Amino acid sequence: MSQIIILDGQNLTIDDIEKVAKFDFKIEIKPDALEKVKKGRQRIFDLVDSDIPVYGFNTGVGWNKDKKVFKDFFNKYNTNLIYSHSLGVEPFCSREEGRAILLTRLNTFLVGCTGVAVEIVEIYKKLLNLDIIPLIPKRGSVGEADITNLSHIGLVLIGEGEVYYNNEIRNSKEVFDEISLEMISLGPKDGLAIVSSNALAAGIGALILKDIERLLDLADVVYCLSLEGLNGNTSPLDIDLYKARNYIGQKISLKNVTNLLKNSSIYNADWKKPVQDPLCFRGSVQVNGAVRDALRYCLELFNIQLNSSEDNPCLLLDENKLLSCSNYESISWVLGFENLGVALSHLSKNSCYRTIKLSNPEFTKLPRFLSPKDNVLGYATIQKVFTSLDTEIRHLSNPATADFYSLAGDIEDHANNTPYVVDKLKKIVDNLYYILGIEAMHAVQAIDLRTDCILGSGSEKAYEKIRERVPFYDEDRPIYKDIRTMYDLVKSEKFIHEILNTN
Structure with a gap:
């Protein structure tokens, strides 16, 4: 019987991350945590017709924050966001590091503040449980979310990235087709949800700790x-x-x-x-x-x-808010790493x-x-x-x-x-x-x-x-x-x- 880690967005530890990364523990998601993701996604759809500009949702990102994104172009825009942010520089993370990265981001999805598609949450879990691990470059991030690296996970989800699978490096579309796993069609906010995270540093950092x-x-x-x-x-x-x-x-x-x-x-x-x-x-x-x-x-x-x-x-579901912020800022814990x-x-x-x-x-x-x-x-x-x-x-x-x-x-x-x-x-x-x-x-x-x-x-x-x-x-x-x-x-x-x- 496989050993299992149950995720709820609240109780992940470095011990859990090591078990999943190094010893191939399987992942399950607590039902109420998944329900929170579903409610968050519905709230995103409720905002689709809103004229209120929200960073990264119906506007561009970075310097392009003043550019409006219309709902008919959500898929194209989010796909382009993945393309334009796929900038990582070798070397690539190891398979174990990739597993730690996927798990780390999956757990923060479950906090319920992302508004990401439930299908993306589910495919992160499937990638871990099927041991299909994205090939993620280590370098190229300045640390205000690892956007240039985690975008390579996005490439995998849409069939254009590479993965570790059965001790080989293969194209993700080939692997998905082989095991009948559906690729992801990106919707509103999905691109930013995939890239705007510190999971690269945090996943590897957990193993180091x-x-x-x-x-x-x-x-x-x-x-x-x-x-x-x-x-x-x-x-x-x-x-x-x-x-x-x-x-x-x-x-x-x-x-x-x-x-x-x-x-x-x-x-x-x-x-x-x-x-x-x-x-x-x-x-x-x-x-x-x-x-x-x-x-x-x-x-x-x-x-x-x-x-x-x-x-x-x-x-913020309970407060009915979608707010531009700096919650990706990692300075608090990274100072601890510097101190170490x-x-x-x-x-x-x-x-x-x-x-x-x-x-x-x-x-x-x-x-x-x-x-x-x-x-x-x-x-x-x-x-x-x-x-x-x-x-x-x-x-x-x-x-x-x-x-x-x-x-x-x-x-x-x-x-x-x-x-x-x-x-x-x-x-x-x-x-x-x-x-x-x-x-x-x-x-x-x-x-x-x-x-x-x-x-x-x-x-x-x-x-x-x-x-x-x-x-x-x-x-x-x-x-x-x-x-x-x-x-x-x-x-x-x-x-x-x-x-x-x-x-």
């Missing part, structure tokens, strides 16, 4: 291994310190760390230890916790995006410094570069790799929301580059999987060289899983293979899940 949740757990795991590899101090892990400070994110990371280090010999008194470790070790719970706080702030705003109207004009990029740059720097310290005998009392013998170079050159990736993160974390032009005859004089912000964050996360993977390689090597280390119940599980894939560095070998292996391992949801559920 899920990745960051796992990445933060990974960061706690790798820190524990490194602390044991260093034979570091545990005084910064005293719970009373965090009661005095009272940051929520720090407490979550502390709980992870103390559970992972349970029964570790690192807690044993050792007068040979320095009084304090470097800040990259001493303050890791604080830094990891700060990213957790940034994520929580971002999620609070992002969940509003997923379950609210982003339509212009906005149909900066926060993750601190986590990255911390990881890099811990890795450098693990190769330094001044801190570890172990051989230089964690080499097991004099004629083995060990991790002598790898520092160039992870620091170069961190340099990329440093630049990717620079804000991009403030860099925009005034467009469309100076009417559209604000933007925020939301898809680019989301794409930057995705690259930051990907680089961090490499950086944390490389740190974990150093940590387990240091643990092996230490010989007398008794690992915590959770960190031991992590150590074992790493050593199953990457052997002890006893002779020089091409390390790039180990780097890739570690990247694949630490990125695995199974790796983190099994370690954190050890106790």
Whole structure:
């Protein structure tokens, strides 16, 4: 029996989006949500003969807002709107990203403020359930609704776009004809309903936020291994310190760390230890916790995006209004994404410094570069790799929301580059999987060289899983293979899940 997500326009989560995007959950729509869409559509038809100008309904869009659209030309105008806005630039979204985008927009249709044809809502659901996923370019949007990209979904609906189907890229009309799926004839407001949304950035952004949740757990795991590899101090892990400070994110990371280090010999008194470790070790719970706080702030705003109207004009059924507005403005939640990029740059720097310290005998009392013998170079050159990736993160974390032009005859004089912000964050996360993977390689090597280390119940599980894939560095070998292996391992949801559920 297929697993199902029921949409109502009010309760979509990033967990739901991941299930549909990555694990092919099917979609159902709550009947009262669909009824709201039908009522909204009827209200649009009631307005067809109105002489009141409404942006994007019976007028043009952008600089062409002063041009009237007559009811006899609604289909032609809305089709032309799709054509003229189909401007996206490669690369294309993956199949998984396309599924997340479709789902995100489908749910905001159900808020009931769009006035879109019920047939369009139904075909979005069918595309997901039949796994016919539009080929959507990633670039070309300035973020005030992803109009230049989502228009490519419109091309698919009228039989002129391309789709992923059965592991092939095919013309949508051919696929529709093959499975007897009707194409869409666009009516009043339909074109704008399809293109005027932040679903491109929001759909991909949801998947990234899920990745960051796992990445933060990974960061706690790798820190524990490194602390044991260093034979570091545990005084910064005293719970009373965090009661005095009272940051929520720090407490979550502390709980992870103390559970992972349970029964570790690192807690044993050792007068040979320095009084304090470097800040990259001493303050890791604080830094990891700060990213957790940034994520929580971002999620609070992002969940509003997923379950609210982003339509212009906005149909307010209860108030009997169709109003020009800026509900597509994403600045509230995209600032949260910018903040996450900066926060993750601190986590990255911390990881890099811990890795450098693990190769330094001044801190570890172990051989230089964690080499097991004099004629083995060990991790002598790898520092160039992870620091170069961190340099990329440093630049990717620079804000991009403030860099925009005034467009469309100076009417559209604000933007925020939301898809680019989301794409930057995705690259930051990907680089961090490499950086944390490389740190974990150093940590387990240091643990092996230490010989007398008794690992915590959770960190031991992590150590074992790493050593199953990457052997002890006893002779020089091409390390790039180990780097890739570690990247694949630490990125695995199974790796983190099994370690954190050890106790």
